[in-house]
Amino acid sequence: MASEQDKLLEEVTNREYQYGFHSDIDMDVLPKGLNEEVIREISRRKQEPEFMLEFRLDAYRKWLQMESPDWAHLKIPKIDFQDIIYYAAPKKKPQLNSMDEVDPELRATFDKLGIPLDEQKILAGVAVDAIIDSVSVKTTFRETLAEKGIIFCSFSEAAREYPDLVKKYLGTVVPSGDNFFAALNSAVFSDGSFVFIPKGVRCPMELSSYFRINTMNTGQFERTLIVAEDDSYVSYLEGCTAPMRDENQLHAAVVEIVTLDRAEVKYSTVQNWYPGNKEGKGGIYNFVTKRGICKGDYSKISWTQVETGSAITWKYPSCVLMGNNTVGEFYSVALTNNYQQADTGTKMIHLGKNTRSLIVSKGISAGKSQNSYRGLVKVSKKADNARNFSQCDSLLLGDKCGAHTFPYLEINNPSAKVEHEATTSKIGEDQIFYCNQRGIDTEDAVGLIVNGYVKEVINQLPMEFAVEAQKLLQISLEGSVG
Amino acid sequence: MQLSEHDISLQRLFAENRELIEKDAAPGVNAAREGAMEAFSKLGIPSSKVEAYKYTNLQAWFKAGYTQAYGLNGATSEALKQFECNVHELDSYTLFTVNGKFVAGSNVEALPDGVEAGSFAELSKKYPELLKRYYGSLAKVEEDGFVALNTLFATDGIFIYVPKGKVVEKPIQVVNVLTGEQDLMVNQRNLIVVEEQAQARVLFCDHTMSMSRFVVNTVTEGHVAESAMLDFYNLQNQHNGTVQVGAYHFDQAARSLLNANYFTLHTGVARNNIFSRLGGPHAENHISGLYVIDKNQHVDNFSFINHAVPDCESNELFKGVMDDASTGAFTGRILVAPDAQRTNAYQSNNNLLLTENAKMNTRPQLEIYADDVKCSHGATVGQLDENAMFYLRARGISKEEANILLMYAFAYEVIEKIQVPALKEQIRELVEKRFRGELDKCDSCVVCGQLGTGRAKSE
Numbered sequence: 001m002a003s004e005q006d007k008l009l010e011e012v013t014n015r016e017y018q019y020g021f022h023s024d025i026d027m028d029v030l031p032k033g034l035n036e037e038v039i040r041e042i043s044r045r046k047q048e049p050e051f052m053l054e055f056r057l058d059a060y061r062k063w064l065q066m067e068s069p070d071w072a073h074l075k076i077p078k079i080d081f082q083d084i085i086y087y088a089a090p091k092k093k094p095q096l097n098s099m100d101e102v103d104p105e106l107r108a109t110f111d112k113l114g115i116p117l118d119e120q121k122i123l124a125g126v127a128v129d130a131i132i133d134s135v136s137v138k139t140t141f142r143e144t145l146a147e148k149g150i151i152f153c154s155f156s157e158a159a160r161e162y163p164d165l166v167k168k169y170l171g172t173v174v175p176s177g178d179n180f181f182a183a184l185n186s187a188v189f190s191d192g193s194f195v196f197i198p199k200g201v202r203c204p205m206e207l208s209s210y211f212r213i214n215t216m217n218t219g220q221f222e223r224t225l226i227v228a229e230d231d232s233y234v235s236y237l238e239g240c241t242a243p244m245r246d247e248n249q250l251h252a253a254v255v256e257i258v259t260l261d262r263a264e265v266k267y268s269t270v271q272n273w274y275p276g277n278k279e280g281k282g283g284i285y286n287f288v289t290k291r292g293i294c295k296g297d298y299s300k301i302s303w304t305q306v307e308t309g310s311a312i313t314w315k316y317p318s319c320v321l322m323g324n325n326t327v328g329e330f331y332s333v334a335l336t337n338n339y340q341q342a343d344t345g346t347k348m349i350h351l352g353k354n355t356r357s358l359i360v361s362k363g364i365s366a367g368k369s370q371n372s373y374r375g376l377v378k379v380s381k382k383a384d385n386a387r388n389f390s391q392c393d394s395l396l397l398g399d400k401c402g403a404h405t406f407p408y409l410e411i412n413n414p415s416a417k418v419e420h421e422a423t424t425s426k427i428g429e430d431q432i433f434y435c436n437q438r439g440i441d442t443e444d445a446v447g448l449i450v451n452g453y454v455k456e457v458i459n460q461l462p463m464e465f466a467v468e469a470q471k472l473l474q475i476s477l478e479g480s481v482g
Numbered sequence: 483m484q485l486s487e488h489d490i491s492l493q494r495l496f497a498e499n500r501e502l503i504e505k506d507a508a509p510g511v512n513a514a515r516e517g518a519m520e521a522f523s524k525l526g527i528p529s530s531k532v533e534a535y536k537y538t539n540l541q542a543w544f545k546a547g548y549t550q551a552y553g554l555n556g557a558t559s560e561a562l563k564q565f566e567c568n569v570h571e572l573d574s575y576t577l578f579t580v581n582g583k584f585v586a587g588s589n590v591e592a593l594p595d596g597v598e599a600g601s602f603a604e605l606s607k608k609y610p611e612l613l614k615r616y617y618g619s620l621a622k623v624e625e626d627g628f629v630a631l632n633t634l635f636a637t638d639g640i641f642i643y644v645p646k647g648k649v650v651e652k653p654i655q656v657v658n659v660l661t662g663e664q665d666l667m668v669n670q671r672n673l674i675v676v677e678e679q680a681q682a683r684v685l686f687c688d689h690t691m692s693m694s695r696f697v698v699n700t701v702t703e704g705h706v707a708e709s710a711m712l713d714f715y716n717l718q719n720q721h722n723g724t725v726q727v728g729a730y731h732f733d734q735a736a737r738s739l740l741n742a743n744y745f746t747l748h749t750g751v752a753r754n755n756i757f758s759r760l761g762g763p764h765a766e767n768h769i770s771g772l773y774v775i776d777k778n779q780h781v782d783n784f785s786f787i788n789h790a791v792p793d794c795e796s797n798e799l800f801k802g803v804m805d806d807a808s809t810g811a812f813t814g815r816i817l818v819a820p821d822a823q824r825t826n827a828y829q830s831n832n833n834l835l836l837t838e839n840a841k842m843n844t845r846p847q848l849e850i851y852a853d854d855v856k857c858s859h860g861a862t863v864g865q866l867d868e869n870a871m872f873y874l875r876a877r878g879i880s881k882e883e884a885n886i887l888l889m890y891a892f893a894y895e896v897i898e899k900i901q902v903p904a905l906k907e908q909i910r911e912l913v914e915k916r917f918r919g920e921l922d923k924c925d926s927c928v929v930c931g932q933l934g935t936g937r938a939k940s941e
Binding site: 071073398400401402404406407408412414419425426 | 847
């Protein structure tokens with residue numbers, strides 16, 4: 001059986017990144033390097049209002065004082081921040097109304113990825129804010145959404161057209177000096193999505209933004225801001241694929257979510273960036289700061305993530321439960337293979353009364369990868385009746401990989417009930433045997449067991465994402481171990 | 483790292499008193515001081531920015547200016563007579579230390595042939611080959627500023643040596659007493675060596691007898707050889723003005739068994755650094771701890787179980803009850819090395835918070851590099867079960883009594899693990915008294931209780 005396992009493992013680990021291609025689109029790029037002039041230039045090119053430039057420069061000055069964090073269970077090669085292009089935009093900057101006007105090559109790129117940008121996807125009911133590198137190229141369903149008063153547009157557009165809203169919420173959840181990478185993002189962020197759901201509106205469709213990193217050596221600095229007013233609801237999807245590349249690329253995104261009274265935001269991510277080749281060469285560095293604040297009473301933020309790509313992942317989607325009776329949720333599947341490293345988890349900060357949070361994290365490590373869960377549950381002194389339950393499971397496929405759990409529980413209120421559970425195991429031989437006995441071969445059995453293992457999280461994803469997520473997991477998982 | 487003023491004052495203190503410190507120590511102990519100095523000038527006393535000390539900042543207390551216990555400071559074995567730390571019906575060999583110095587042993591002559599238990603200063607000279615082999619082999623100066631500090635100032639403590647095949651049936655009880663009219667800093671060093679197929683039970687009782695401030699930094703290294711067995715107990719019962727950092731480093735060879743239990747019933751600021759290395763296949767490790775604290779006491783248990791080889795098993799259970807404005811912290815790290823297959827490692831930390839000012843920070847951590855393992859950890863922070871409370875109240879039990887009953891039941895899971903029946907009974911009684919708030923009146927083991935709660939100097 002061992003040799004069969006090895007064969008399967010080899011098969012899986014040898015599978016090349018199937019979305020690896022590089023499309024040639026005319027790019028308008030700034031020279032490499034970072035200084036105040038570059039920031040001013042980014043701001044100028046994007047025709048931003050004055051306050052945005054101030055925000056960027058303030059963040060840049062803070063960033064200069066900071067050092068790259070080293071507390072994570074990661075080995076990060078030194079990054080030369082002067083060797084990165086901080087701005088790249090497709091030259092033809094389209095303000096388009098129909099699909100025909102979109103650069104054909106760009107469309108082909110999307111087609112290869114199966115991004116629902118064309119007509120048939122309208123039937124699927126997905127509004128897509130497609131992003132190639134830094135500038136939002138095409139936004140669909142704008143009109144449908146506009147009728148309801150929902151704003152869903154690129155960040156730079158929002159900064160120009162809705163400066164008041166942006167000014168009111170930008171940096172309120174993730175301040176510009178929050179951490180090293182958030183500060184860097186605040187200084188140089190190129191584009192991203194802006195979502196605003198007005199009072200009492202339930203967004204009729206899943207909002208989706210596909211990311212793609214393109215152009216050699218372009219750091220991708222996305223900034224997403226989602227604001228849900230009283231009694232509103234929105235589900236936002238973020239999915240990523242990136243072409244194969246030899247040099248490491250840096251991705252430092254920031255996502256901010258604000259929910260007011262009784263509002264609910266569901267944020268789902270499937271991340272499948274290039275993880276580097278079998279020797280661990282290349283791959284994306286994914287250093288992301290995601291945080292939501294439940295500002296109003298009875299509001300809810302739910303994070304769901306399926307992380308399969310990136311050479312290094314450093315990501316902690318968090319919830320600040322500020323209002324009373326607010327709810328924070330975090331569902332995560334993190335899969336690492338070959339030389340991938342992931343240090344991911346969440347923070348649940350309980351500030352209001354009767355707040356609840358739930359953490360379900362499923363780590364899967366294969367090959368020579370390292371997979372860590374790192375999470376904080378903090379109950380402040382005034383957060384009466386806070387409730388948290390955390391479940392962190394790790395599955396090891398192969399004997400060269402590592403699975404680690406680093407939870408932090410800081411409890412300052414006696415009425416809190418906080419529980420943390422973690423287990424680490426491999427797929428039991430008895431489980432495999434049980435399946436074999438019933439005529440299911442080992443590869444299918446592993447698929448079955450892993451599927452069951454991650455079900456709890458996958459179930460949280462919207463339908464079309466769930467399908468993609470399962471497909472992604474299959475690529476690396478099926479039959480890796482018996 | 484930039485050394486603080488306090489760190490520099492400690493370095494100076496060492497330089498000024500070097501002759502005095504080195505006078506009676508074994509050459510091997512003195513030889514280690516250079517390296518310790520070098521390490522200490524790199525590390526200093528860790529601040530709360532050091533991840534391992536995130537929840538306990540000890541920098542304020544560790545500085546020069548305390549009386550150093552180079553000599554006995556007037557304490558004699560006569561003074562111990564009034565102490566009589568007699569665990570009821572606990573027939574034991576007893577060793578006394580005062581302010582980190584070994585002073586007397588009672589009943590030690592009855593120890594089996596070849597078994598040694600006594601002064602570290604003397605026995606380390608008598609057994610230079612043991613010292614050479616084991617001293618500083620587990621507690622490495624370059625890994626922790628406190629170990630470096632201890633190695634720098636170490637003169638005396640306890641040395642226990644159980645040669646191959648010897649079985650010491652009765653527990654060896656070590657009573658560590660802190661006393662004196664002046665504020666005091668103590669760097670005690672202990673070494674326990676249990677050779678192949680040998681067995682021993684060791685109990686450390688930490689006490690205070692006067693109300694001065696005591697700053698204690700003790701390092702204990704224990705080696706459990708192949709097929710050997712060691713039961714280790716630490717009972718900490720000190721007044722509120724005590725600051726104690728206790729490092730307990732154990733190393734286990736194949737098929738050995740270690741039971742270690744840490745009870746903190748009363749203290750000021752306590753930090754336990756508990757390290758266990760499972761270095762041979764089929765070694766078994768059970769560690770547990772109970773901390774019951776109130777006022778503004780602080781207890782931080784930091785444990786690290788290192789599964790270095792395959793086929794070992796570890797079980798860890800720490801429970802705590804935090805009352806008043808006390809703060810508790812727990813870190814439990816389990817490391818399973820690459821290829822340490824078929825490891826079973828379990829860890830659990832449960833806490834009760836009784837008041838709104840009490841705090842608990844807990845970090846259960848797993849670091850696993852092998853795939854055929856069964857590891858789990860769990861941590862909870864909460865209150866007494868309302869249903870259980872209702873059940874008891876419905877049966878006519880007063881609220882106070884029900885509270886005590888439930889807290890006691892909560893703690894009993896740890897007490898249950900004590901392997902010496904007489905000791906179990908004694909600690910059970912102590913814990914119950916502790917919950918009833920009667921510890922002050924206790925006239926037996928807990929002398930410090932009389933001086934403790936409220937009346938002692940506290941920060």
